[in-house]
Amino acid sequence: MNDAEYQKVTVTVKKHLNLDLDFYKPNQMMRRLAGFIGRVGADNVNEFCSLIETDADVREKVMNFMTINVTEFFRDTRHFDMLRSTVLPEILKKNPRPKIWSAGSSRGAEAYSVAMMIEDIAPGTKAQIVGTDLDVNIIAQANAGGPYPDAEAKNISASLRDRFMEKKADGHYVNSEIRSKVKFKEQNLLTDRFEGGFDLIMCRNVVIYFSDEAKHGLNKKFSAALKPDGILFIGGTETILNPRDFGFDRDAAAFYRKSTAPAQITRAA
Numbered sequence: 110m111n112d113a114e115y116q117k118v119t120v121t122v123k124k125h126l127n128l129d130l131d132f133y134k135p136n137q138m139m140r141r142l143a144g145f146i147g148r149v150g151a152d153n154v155n156e157f158c159s160l161i162e163t164d165a166d167v168r169e170k171v172m173n174f175m176t177i178n179v180t181e182f183f184r185d186t187r188h189f190d191m192l193r194s195t196v197l198p199e200i201l202k203k204n205p206r207p208k209i210w211s212a213g214s215s216r217g218a219e220a221y222s223v224a225m226m227i228e229d230i231a232p233g234t235k236a237q238i239v240g241t242d243l244d245v246n247i248i249a250q251a252n253a254g255g256p257y258p259d260a261e262a263k264n265i266s267a268s269l270r271d272r273f274m275e276k277k278a279d280g281h282y283v284n285s286e287i288r289s290k291v292k293f294k295e296q297n298l299l300t301d302r303f304e305g306g307f308d309l310i311m312c313r314n315v316v317i318y319f320s321d322e323a324k325h326g327l328n329k330k331f332s333a334a335l336k337p338d339g340i341l342f343i344g345g346t347e348t349i350l351n352p353r354d355f356g357f358d359r360d361a362a363a364f365y366r367k368s369t370a371p372a373q374i375t376r377a378a
């Protein structure tokens with residue numbers, strides 16, 4: 110795919126999916142798109158763009174492909190162990206009604222994992238847990254609390270599974286108790302305003318294809334949305350290179366704490 114073709118895809122996707130590819134790394138996106146176009150039955154970029162304009166199924170496939178909805182419960186188990194043993198107890202000690210956000214929540218497995226964990230370590234806690242995603246179809250699936258295939262539910266311990274999950278013919282479901290603890294809503298992390306006052310923000314496996322500028326802007330918004338001492342929990346393969354630029358201190362792998370000292374800006378936004 111050449112630059113002009115990529116530009117055409119960018120304009121079409123913006124118009125018909127309301128997704129702004131300017132926030133994504135162009136080289137990676139071009140490479141991924143080149144492999145994807147044939148999968149919706151198009152032979153070239155012009156055909157691909159026509160299908161986006163005319164075929165709702167193709168639009169849904171493109172949206173899923175661009176945003177990648179892969180998720181699972183307790184993804185990166187050792188980081189969830191840390192969340193359970195250290196991060197959440199400290200948060201709960203400071204705030205018995207913690208405000209928690211799963212940003213880019215996909216089908217909700219991450220937000221529900223935290224809801225189960227809190228109910229397990231501090232039963233009856235009235236945490237305010239919200240999950241947000243750009244993809245409305247995925248929000249509907251998150252609200253339904255399932256079905257999750259075996260592969261996505263494999264890290265749920267036997268005791269949590271017994272208490273909080275139900276197995277049906279088509280997969281695993283979160284029970285109504287845990288479902289009632291999480292609210293999901295549509296939000297675009299790149300363009301929408303954020304609420305504030307969070308004790309914990311999880312943004313994991315979402316920004317992989319974002320440009321450096323988009324990541325930089327997002328980290329600034331996350332920092333502003335956290336309380337002082339609040340925690341940003343990122344994906345197991347991700348890292349924030351200059352956390353002090355955003356007023357963060359690295360607490361442990363994948364966990365960044367909003368510092369109570371002012372941010373040291375070392376490079377331009």
Ligand SMILES: C[S@@+](CC[C@H](N)C(=O)[O-])C[C@H]1O[C@@H](n2cnc3c(N)ncnc32)[C@H](O)[C@@H]1O
Nearest residue numbers: 176178179180181213215242243297298313314
């Ligand atoms: C790979 S999933 C990660 C799900 C979960 N955080 C996890 O780690 O299991 C990435 C999710 O981010 C969402 N996403 C991508 N770009 C987004 C944006 N600009 N705003 C909000 N959500 C976005 C996608 O729709 C997708 O559901």
